[in-house]
Amino acid sequence: MTVITETHLRAEMLKGTLSNPYFISHQHRLTPAARDFLRDRGIKIEVMGSNSIQNIVQTKEWRIPVGVSNRHVHLSPHDVEVLFGKGYELTPYRPLSQPGQFAAEETVTLVGPKGILSRVRVLGPARELTQVEISRTDGFTLGIHPPVRLSGSIEGTPGITLVGKVGSITISQGVIVAKNHVHMSPDDAKEFKVKDGDRLMVQAISDRPVVFPEVVVRVNERFTLDFHIDTDEANAANLRTGDFVKVIGKNGELFRARA
Numbered sequence: 001m002t003v004i005t006e007t008h009l010r011a012e013m014l015k016g017t018l019s020n021p022y023f024i025s026h027q028h029r030l031t032p033a034a035r036d037f038l039r040d041r042g043i044k045i046e047v048m049g050s051n052s053i054q055n056i057v058q059t060k061e062w063r064i065p066v067g068v069s070n071r072h073v074h075l076s077p078h079d080v081e082v083l084f085g086k087g088y089e090l091t092p093y094r095p096l097s098q099p100g101q102f103a104a105e106e107t108v109t110l111v112g113p114k115g116i117l118s119r120v121r122v123l124g125p126a127r128e129l130t131q132v133e134i135s136r137t138d139g140f141t142l143g144i145h146p147p148v149r150l151s152g153s154i155e156g157t158p159g160i161t162l163v164g165k166v167g168s169i170t171i172s173q174g175v176i177v178a179k180n181h182v183h184m185s186p187d188d189a190k191e192f193k194v195k196d197g198d199r200l201m202v203q204a205i206s207d208r209p210v211v212f213p214e215v216v217v218r219v220n221e222r223f224t225l226d227f228h229i230d231t232d233e234a235n236a237a238n239l240r241t242g243d244f245v246k247v248i249g250k251n252g253e254l255f256r257a258r259a
């Protein structure tokens with residue numbers, strides 16, 4: 001164990017090597033005076049080391065279940081009729097984790113400039129705007145490269161052609177790569193000490209412990225706790241639906257060890 005004193009920190013400051021945050025290993029200890037010295041100068045302490053993540057997580061570990069979203073489309077009532085017929089309504093096939101949402105029996109074929117993807121699941125119920133959510137990998141198949149966006153934010157995104165059982169439609173915008181996000185109820189938000197729009201830093205509990213540092217929090221009475229990622233992110237982190245991530249920080253800051 002190495003003890004870091006205020007005198008040592010003053011010497012570093014004079015040499016111009018005092019960084020902010022001030023990095024220490026988990027074997028380092030700061031004297032109370034050294035801690036005060038850093039705090040008075042607004043310098044944060046960052047604990048580093050092979051198992052630093054373990055060290056800086058709060059005493060209680062917060063876990064969130066993972067929901068992997070495969071490519072899918074949301075359709076407006078109008079586009080449901082164009083693709084499947086006049087007066088047609090989507091048929092629920094299986095419920096999704098968020099109450100009221102379902103995977104429909106209906107699928108569409110996506111036609112891009114470079115290629116097609118068939119049997120792409122339609123999610124219900126119908127929404128105001130038609131939106132297509134694909135992975136970056138799907139984009140290479142189709143030949144389109146949409147930006148990463150939260151659902152509903154489709155301004156300036158590329159379009160695509162959707163082919164259904166009886167008709168087809170070409171949208172001029174609405175294709176996105178979904179930005180990862182966490183759904184939670186107001187009670188969960190209280191537990192996690194976050195509000196709608198905050199950003200959580202989470203780490204995969206897997207043999208590829210990837211960190212997702214900017215996960216947008218969505219709070220709603222109707223939401224169930226779930227971390228939504230696409231198939232590219234899931235593969236990169238070796239995660240499947242039902243696995244877990246742990247919360248390691250929020251709004252750009254890692255949680256720190258309790259002194």
Ligand SMILES: [Zn+2]
Nearest residue numbers: 181182183228
């Ligand atoms: Zn979601």
